[in-house]
Amino acid sequence: MPESASNQTRIKAILWLLIVFALCFDTAFLWQRAGGAYESEYGAHPDEAAHYVTGLFVRDAVTTIPEAVKLRSITPMKAFGADAPNGFYAHYPKVALGVWPPGFYVVQTAWTLPFGVSRNSIMLLMAAIAAGVGVLIFQMVRREFGISAGAIAALLWLSAPLIRMYYGMVMAEMLCAFTMFAATIFWGRYLDSRKTCDAVLFGVLGAAAILTKGTGLALALMVVFSILLSGKLAILGERGTWIGAALVAIIAGPWTWYFRNAGTQVGGWSDNSGGFSIDFTLKALPFYARHLVLATGIAIAVLAIVGIYARCVKRGENHGRWAAFASLVFGVYVFQCLIPVGDESRHIIAATPALVVLAFAGLDWLLSSSRFPAVARLAPENKRRVMALLLVFLSMPVFAMTRVKKDTAGFAAPAEWIIENAPASRVLVCSDAEGEGMFISEIAMRDERPGITVERGSKSLVDPKGRTWDGRNLKERFDADGLVEYLSAGKIDFIVLDSAVPERRRAGYHDQLTRAIEDNPMQFWKVLESPVTRAGEPMYRPLRLFRIRGTKNPISQ
Numbered sequence: 001m002p003e004s005a006s007n008q009t010r011i012k013a014i015l016w017l018l019i020v021f022a023l024c025f026d027t028a029f030l031w032q033r034a035g036g037a038y039e040s041e042y043g044a045h046p047d048e049a050a051h052y053v054t055g056l057f058v059r060d061a062v063t064t065i066p067e068a069v070k071l072r073s074i075t076p077m078k079a080f081g082a083d084a085p086n087g088f089y090a091h092y093p094k095v096a097l098g099v100w101p102p103g104f105y106v107v108q109t110a111w112t113l114p115f116g117v118s119r120n121s122i123m124l125l126m127a128a129i130a131a132g133v134g135v136l137i138f139q140m141v142r143r144e145f146g147i148s149a150g151a152i153a154a155l156l157w158l159s160a161p162l163i164r165m166y167y168g169m170v171m172a173e174m175l176c177a178f179t180m181f182a183a184t185i186f187w188g189r190y191l192d193s194r195k196t197c198d199a200v201l202f203g204v205l206g207a208a209a210i211l212t213k214g215t216g217l218a219l220a221l222m223v224v225f226s227i228l229l230s231g232k233l234a235i236l237g238e239r240g241t242w243i244g245a246a247l248v249a250i251i252a253g254p255w256t257w258y259f260r261n262a263g264t265q266v267g268g269w270s271d272n273s274g275g276f277s278i279d280f281t282l283k284a285l286p287f288y289a290r291h292l293v294l295a296t297g298i299a300i301a302v303l304a305i306v307g308i309y310a311r312c313v314k315r316g317e318n319h320g321r322w323a324a325f326a327s328l329v330f331g332v333y334v335f336q337c338l339i340p341v342g343d344e345s346r347h348i349i350a351a352t353p354a355l356v357v358l359a360f361a362g363l364d365w366l367l368s369s370s371r372f373p374a375v376a377r378l379a380p381e382n383k384r385r386v387m388a389l390l391l392v393f394l395s396m397p398v399f400a401m402t403r404v405k406k407d408t409a410g411f412a413a414p415a416e417w418i419i420e421n422a423p424a425s426r427v428l429v430c431s432d433a434e435g436e437g438m439f440i441s442e443i444a445m446r447d448e449r450p451g452i453t454v455e456r457g458s459k460s461l462v463d464p465k466g467r468t469w470d471g472r473n474l475k476e477r478f479d480a481d482g483l484v485e486y487l488s489a490g491k492i493d494f495i496v497l498d499s500a501v502p503e504r505r506r507a508g509y510h511d512q513l514t515r516a517i518e519d520n521p522m523q524f525w526k527v528l529e530s531p532v533t534r535a536g537e538p539m540y541r542p543l544r545l546f547r548i549r550g551t552k553n554p555i556s557q
Contacts, residue, residue, distance in 0.1 A: 017135060020154070024134030027158045028127040028167055031404075036536075037123050037168040040406040041438045044169050044535070049437025052170045053094040053444050055108030056117060060088060060449055062109055091450040093459065094440045099262045101255060103179075103212035104172040117445060122170055129174040130167035133353055134158050136181055140325075140357045145384050149360055152388035156395055157356045161402040162295045166346055168406050172213045173349045179209035181353040183219055184328045190240060191232055191320025199240030203247025210252040214341070215350050217256075219248075221331035222324065229312050230323035280340035288336050291345040292329070295352050296359075299394035304329070304355045306362030322361065325354040363387050410532030411435065414496050414545040415442035417528060423451055426491060430457035430513050431498035432505040434534075439496055455492065461509040476509045483516050487548060488523060495524065495546040500532040500539030523549050 032038065042049040089095045097105065108125065115121045134154035142150030157163060166173045183205035190198035209216030227235060235241055293301040311322035332351035341347070367387055378386065418427060429439045436456045443452050461483070463475040478486055487495070497517065501510055517524045524546040532539040 017139075020138050020151070021131050021135050023151075024131035024138070024154055024158060025127055027134070027155060028130040029124070031158065031164045032123055032127055032168050035164060035168045035404045036407045037126075038120055040408045041411055042170055042441045043408040043411075043434040043438040044165075044406050045171060046433040046437065047096075048169045048171060049434070049441040050094045050096045051100075051104065051172060052122065052441045053092050053437075054097050054100070055105045055112070055122075055170075056092070056444050056449070057088050057095045057097060058102065058105040059109040059112050059117070063113070088450060091447075091453045092440050092444045093454060093456055094437055094444075098259045100172065101211040101213065101252075101259075103208055104175050107175060119445065123168075126167045126170065126174060129178055130158060130163070133174065133178045133181060136178070136185065137353050137356055140185065141360050145360055145364055145387065146381060149384045149388045152392055153356050153360055156300070156391060156399070157296070157353060159396065159399040160296050160352065161399060161404050162291075162345055162349065163352065164404045166349060168404065171346070173346050176209060176213040176215050177350045177353060179205050179212055180216060180219060180328065180332075180350045183209055184222060184324050184354065185321075187219075187223060187226065187244075188318075188321030188324030190244070191226060191230055191235060191324060192318050194235070194238060194240065196240040196243060199238075199244035200247065203244035204251070206244070206248045207251035210248065210256060214339070215332065215335065215347060216252075218328075218331040218335035218350070221334055222327045225327035225330050226320070226324045229327055230320045231315075232320060276338060277340045281337050284337040284340075284343055287343045288333055288348055292333060292348050292351065292355075295345065295348060296355050297395045297398060299391070300355060300359040303359035303362035303366075303391075306365060307358035307360070309362075310365035311358070311361045322358070325358055328354040329358070359391065360387065363391060405536045407536040408434070408438070408534055410498075410500075410530050410539075410543045411438040411496070412442045413530040414528060414543065415439060415446060417545065418452060418494060419443070419446045422493060423448075424453075425493040426453040426455065427494045427496060428455045428457060428460060428487070428492050429496040429498075430461070430510060431496070432501050433458070435498045435501065457509060457513065458507075461513065462507070476512055478512075480512065480516065483512060484520060484523070487516065492548055494527070495548065497544045497546065498532065499541035499544065500534070502534075517546060525549060 042052050107129075108122070111125045111128075112121060115124070134157060137157050138150040138154040140150075141153040183202050186198045186202040186205060189195070190202060206216070206219045209219060227233060295301075307322075308326045311319060312326050329351045332348055336347045364384075364387060367383055418425060427439075427443075429436050431439065436458060440454050440456075443454055460477070462477050464477070476483075495513070495517070497513060499514065525548075527545045527547050529542040529544050532541070532543050
């Protein structure tokens with residue numbers, strides 16, 4: 001092919017990808033708007049605010065490096081570290097770098113440097129990452145089954161309720177799904193082509209997945225399962241295989257090993273052991289099997305099983321690629337059943353792109369068989385259109401009717417009031433993990449960092465020996481008199497009291513602080529009330545902001 005024709009083909013392919021990305025982005029954006037993601041605060045999941053604030057931490061640390069080098073008097077870790085007396089964490093105590101890998105926050109930083117840290121900016125980032133996954137799905141399906149099938153595949157994935165839920169939040173699942181699926185694509189290509197460049201790209205993307213979320217380690221199982229499923233054991237003797245493995249170890253190994261116990265130290269594991277648990281596995285096996293089916297719908301799950309049979313068991317053309325897709329599903333499922341990090345459906349999102357692609361392979365095989373002679377006689381392009389429309393008919397009504405509404409709010413109002421009227425003040429927030437996170441993120445989003453200092457009730461008002469990651473089962477640090485004395489010592493200027501904490505999440509210090517305020521009305525002055533909404537449900541009690549009498553921090557006029 002002449003060079004000019006080759007360039008034109010390449011440009012055309014790039015334009016196609018840009019168009020598909022734009023369409024996927026628009027689809028994700030519309031679903032986000034329908035779910036209230038651009039109005040809701042970061043409290044739809046206990047981890048959401050921590051992901052946002054940790055992203056700000058990394059961004060501010062990066063932008064401080066030039067000044068730190070220039071002054072030669074501070075380092076980013078001294079200025080921002082958790083132990084620094086006036087560091088970032090001291091002001092906004094919702095940073096979890098180390099508990100989670102840095103990948104998601106590096107991407108946030110790269111996005112927010114040009115586009116800012118506003119809620120709209122961050123949600124557009126989540127839509128862009130989801131659109132990236134959609135483009136990968138489109139490419140894999142288009143190559144086998146045509147453009148219309150590829151477009152429908154991306155649309156179905158972006159419209160699945162579980163997927164919509166998590167690109168409507170600031171969570172690492174979307175980036176993890178992107179990097180894991182991309183790594184799987186290149187590993188599948190390597191199984192079929194033995195090209196070292198594919199192994200290198202797998203190594204880089206696999207490392208990126210591991211540095212995004214612990215689920216990325218499931219790629220190791222994907223590799224093992226794909227070799228066995230494809231029967232290509234000889235690949236273990238190929239140089240490219242070990243180059244890819246070495247890249248993963250070199251790039252992701254040091255961080256992963258150094259912070260290997262960080263999750264257990266803060267109670268991030270279900271049994272806090274950091275090891276295998278037969279009790280957890282026995283419960284996880286049916287749980288994740290059920291949610292793997294429900295994640296993209298029963299129709300897609302059943303067709304994916306047919307696709308595994310058609311493309312892996314029967315071993316047709318490019319069966320290494322299809323073995324990799326099937327092995328990603330198996331690998332994520334087995335990994336989540338073995339590692340006791342809790343039972344949440346979000347943990348299997350990384351397997352869903354492969355499920356959708358496999359479902360189209362299964363439907364294609366069914367429509368090509370003698371069971372449907374009328375369809376089998378159609379021209380290939382018409383058959384693919386029938387295939388795409390059939391999956392839309394089977395899945396979209398359920399997806400469209402499933403309500404995914406974020407709608408969590410109430411903490412922005414006191415945050416705005418404090419920023420405007422009492423900059424550089426110290427605030428105690430008393431709520432559950434979601435509420436504390438919402439308030440801290442709303443402050444950090446608006447503040448001229450570092451400015452306001454926030455104390456969490458789940459740390460300041462509880463016995464240090466009983467602190468937990470999820471903020472539950474906490475014991476009071478003070479008696480009644482000791483609490484009033486602590487609050488009145490002049491170090492705290494305001495109290496944000498969430499009276500709407502659900503009963504199952506209330507700890508003793510919530511009620512203790514409420515009684516202290518009610519029994520000392522001259523000491524604690526109510527400044528404002530804000531209605532609270534959680535998961536679309538208005539709470540019957542408001543959020544209240546109190547000013548502590550005698551504080552030295554003046555209110556600006």
